[in-house]
Amino acid sequence: MDAPDQFMTMPGTDVVVIGAGMVGAACAYYAARAGLTVTVVDRGGVAAGTTGAGEGNILVSDKPPGPELALARHSAELWRELGDTLGGARIELEHKGGLVVATSAAELATLRTFAAGQRAAGVEAYDVAADALPDYEPHLATDLAGGVHYPQDMQVQPMLAAALLLRASRVRVLTGTRVVGLPRDPAGAVQAVATDRGLLPTRMVVNAGGVWAGEVAALAGVALPILPRRGFVLVTEALPALIRHKVYAAGYVANVERSSADLQVSPVIEGTRAGPVLIGSTRERVGFEPTFSLRALRGLAAEAVRLFPVLGSVSAIRAYRGFRPYSPDHLPMIGADPRVPGLHHATGHEGAGIGLAPATGHAVAALLAGHPPQVDLRSFAPERHDVHL
Structure with a gap:
């Protein structure tokens, strides 16, 4: 069998989400609900990374007053909605406290x-x-x-939740697909995602790569200290x-x-x-x-x-x-990266990614659709560490 041609062009899409864990699935779900076409790419399988090794915590109890607590409270509301949409029993959503x-x-x-x-x-x-x-x-x-x-604390089965969220999104999912480049146009904006299976034309990319998010960012010439x-x-x-x-x-x-x-x-x-x-x-x-x-x-x-x-x-x-x-300051990195037009990040949640995923995806989808997010993202700005490669 011939080796895959990474320069073969696949059908384009409005958004490419890199990462099929809980955060990536939430970004894809809310972006699709906003009317955008979405492709999700993951080097492994759905929920094969941090999501598959988590307990499924949805907590407000462990967060002090501030931006992360505000994100957690919004996320708890969205989890309750997702329980109704996806079926609480199907994703083992428990309001156990x-x-x-x-x-x-x-x-x-x-x-x-x-x-x-x-x-x-x-x-x-x-x-x-x-x-x-x-x-x-x-x-x-x-x-x-x-x-x-x-x-208000809850629990969910994270692998089931991520898989069913992607199914409900009706988006294209490419598993076993490694991202090898983020080509940019002469103005520096993202214009495609290069994978080992081919080129995905797009103008918007969401880096939901979890522990590998720093590697993804480096492909665009910027650094994230994940x-x-x-x-x-x-x-x-x-x-x-x-x-x-x-x-x-x-x-x-x-x-x-x-x-x-x-x-x-x-x-x-x-x-x-x-x-x-x-x-x-x-x-x-x-x-x-x-x-x-x-x-x-x-x-x-x-x-x-x-x-x-x-x-x-x-x-x-x-x-x-x-x-x-x-993340060094224990806050996730969520939002558009001003250093690379079209690049967005949704990572760095450490052990709170399952709980914070819906609010993260909801906020990122709003940005992708050109709307203001419901939660103030300034404290989560990806460029706050101001690191360049």
């Missing part, structure tokens, strides 16, 4: 101050006294100081329903915001409809090192048993790992 717990009086004071700021920004957050925690989670450890209940941040999840044997909410320790928020490359472990524990309990989360910057870290997995198990002693007699049947697209 979150419970954040503190292990000490000092940690509880910090947590409640954090929650008070969120309430002022419109988040539903309810203080829970230590003696009331069993009403929410009967199997929690009995020596916890208290917590905060966030009824780095992979590795994380592990433990999966238990199937169990009767033990855990009602998404439960995590108050230190989780601090670990998300830390910039250290070292291993950080903070328990995030939840049940699933199928029965297994998912136990996350770890964070460390080790490049794309694929090795499974026994230290990280032991840390997860120990933290889970600390919060739920009943898990001490439960077997872990497997573990999986993925790489989150890490």
Whole structure:
């Protein structure tokens, strides 16, 4: 068989979305709803990267007042709409709520101050006294100081959601297709996407490449400081329903915001409809090192048993790992890139990509269609790091 001719021209399209994960699928969905023709290109398969290694968090509980919380609140509204459109049961969208717990009086004071700021920004957050925690989670450890209940937190099966969103979009999807260039016209604007299967003429490109978004940007001559941040999840044997909410320790928020490359472990524990309990989360910057870290997995198990002693007699049947697209200031990069006309970015969400995907896609689609987005994107401006190649 002859090698593919990367200079063969394929049918053109208004927009090419690079990346078929949850963020790319949302960008394609809302762009198609805006009346644009869309082609999605991915080097692997649908949800084959970070999306396929995620827990499906849709959280407002972990975000301080500010631009990311505003994005999360809009996204939560859109997720509820998508539940109606795609079928909540089909994508396993669960309105389970979150419970954040503190292990000490000092940690509880910090947590409640954090929650008070969120309430002022419109988040539903309810203080829970230590003696009331069993009403929410009967199997929690009995020596916890208290917590905060966030009824707006949700959960989704991310691979199902991404696949069904692309199906609902009715867009062209080219999987197993590597982007090798972003040709530009004499004025510097994008005019096509070159792939190893041929050339896709277009005037608008969305870089939703996740941990590979920096490589995509480099093809256009600009740099995005996106780095992979590795994380592990433990999966238990199937169990009767033990855990009602998404439960995590108050230190989780601090670990998300830390910039250290070292291993950080903070328990995030939840049940699933199928029965297994998912136990996350770890964070460390080790490049794309694929090795499974026994230290990280032991840390997860120990933290889970600390919060739920009943898990001490439960077997872990497997573990999986993925790489989150890490941004140095912990904010995603969303919007048009003024350095390259026609190029847009939707990346850098780290572990919040599933939750923030609908609002990200909605905002990017508005820009592509020439309309102002509903959410202020200035804090997410891709050029804020001002890095050129």
